[in-house]
Amino acid sequence: MNKQRRSCMKAGAVALAMAASGAASTAGAAAPSWPVRPITIVVPYAPGGNTDLMARLIGEQLAKALHVPVVVDNKAGAAGLIAAEYVARSPADGYTLFMGTLTQISTAPFTNKIRYNPVKDFVPIANVGGNPFVITVNARVPARDVKELIAYAKQHPGKLNMGNAGVGGLTHLSALVFAKYTGIDVVEVPYKGASLALGDVVAGQIDMYSGNLSEVVPYARDARVRLLGVSSKNRVKQLPDVPALAEAVPGIPEVETWNGLLGPAGMPAQAVDRIAAAVLAALADPAFRKKLEDAGITPLPEVKEQFAQRIRRDIEVWKPMIEMAGIKPE
Known part of the structure; x- marks a missing residue:
């Protein structure tokens, strides 16, 4: 009797173990893999x-x-x-x-x-x-190229304002590098985003912006703005007629x-x-x-x-x- 009981208990334990193993296996198979939501x-x-x-x-x-x-x-x-x-x-x-x-x-x-x-x-x-950055000016700024922009800014220190997408961002830093290496004095105007700053350049609310290439490409043929120079080492294929800043300012660092x-x-x-x-x-x-x-x-x-x-x-x-x-x- 005791032997039979022990045999039944052993069989039950084995069955429970197998059931638990099967449940774990099923749970593992059903465990969701990433991603399962947005x-x-x-x-x-x-x-x-x-x-x-x-x-x-x-x-x-x-x-x-x-x-x-x-x-x-x-x-x-x-x-x-x-x-x-x-x-x-x-x-x-x-x-x-x-x-x-x-x-x-x-x-x-x-x-x-x-x-x-x-x-x-x-x-x-x-x-x-x-991408590199592009010095972009409103068409009312009397400068057709980078050298003319530098000359005008030096003749009118502090008159030109330059927007950026946020203090410390690359639209800001690239503008500071440009000002530092050209010796011009411009007023920095921070915005909460690139599109806001560029929009105000197009509208004539501010004079200049150092924008990402991808941001300014759609404005390449817009008579309201001029694209004067790219911050890469060489010209870019998307804007073949826009010179690299280094062509007018030898030694200026490449910014991308x-x-x-x-x-x-x-x-x-x-x-x-x-x-x-x-x-x-x-x-x-x-x-x-x-x-x-x-x-x-x-x-x-x-x-x-x-x-x-x-x-x-x-x-x-x-x-x-x-x-x-x-x-x-x-």
Whole structure:
């Protein structure tokens, strides 16, 4: 009797173990893989600018590749630092991404008193594209080229005003580099986004703006503005008739930016890998590359460690340039 009871108990234990094992196996098989809900890309500027455009373009590609909706959330202000801190403090689950720029990641420590660590609080996922800047003036400014602009500014110190998309951002820093190397005195006017600043140049509310190539390309034939010079080492194919600033100002540093996807540190490797792969696939597609290039954007297919290396290199390059411009963290 006791032997039979022990046999029954043993059989029951085996059955329970098998049931538990089967349940665990079923649960494991049914465990959802990332992603299972919408992904948000946080953009650090107002709608309509270069970064916003790139976020929306790559967001469409991610939605197709990952089979979930991708939403763009614009959180403008403080040269994008508000958005950067928001993402740095977000759950590291892969559902909140940052369409970061060189401004919030590589130069922020030297221009602002920030409450996040650009290197430790983010994981670089995939760069998307970049471009130089273009000195753009309202048509009422009596200058047809860079040399005439410099001459006019020196004859009228403090008369010209120059908009930027936020203090400490690259539209601001590129303008300061231009002013520093040309010796001109202009009044800086900060805005909460690139589209707002450029819009006021077109409308004649301000005189000048150092804008991303992709932002100003649509205005290349607009009689209301003039595109005087690009901040790259050489001319760009999208604006072949616009000279490089170095042609008129020998020795002026080359200034270019990038826009890429980052996430909060600690994101699941699966999420990082799938986003990186989706971005690389998009940038390898000739039709998508043409969309970027037509908008004045140079595709930059760099993911994970390669993207991280660019960030570290930019930090080394920009630190002395910002100090040269006399900017201190505020």
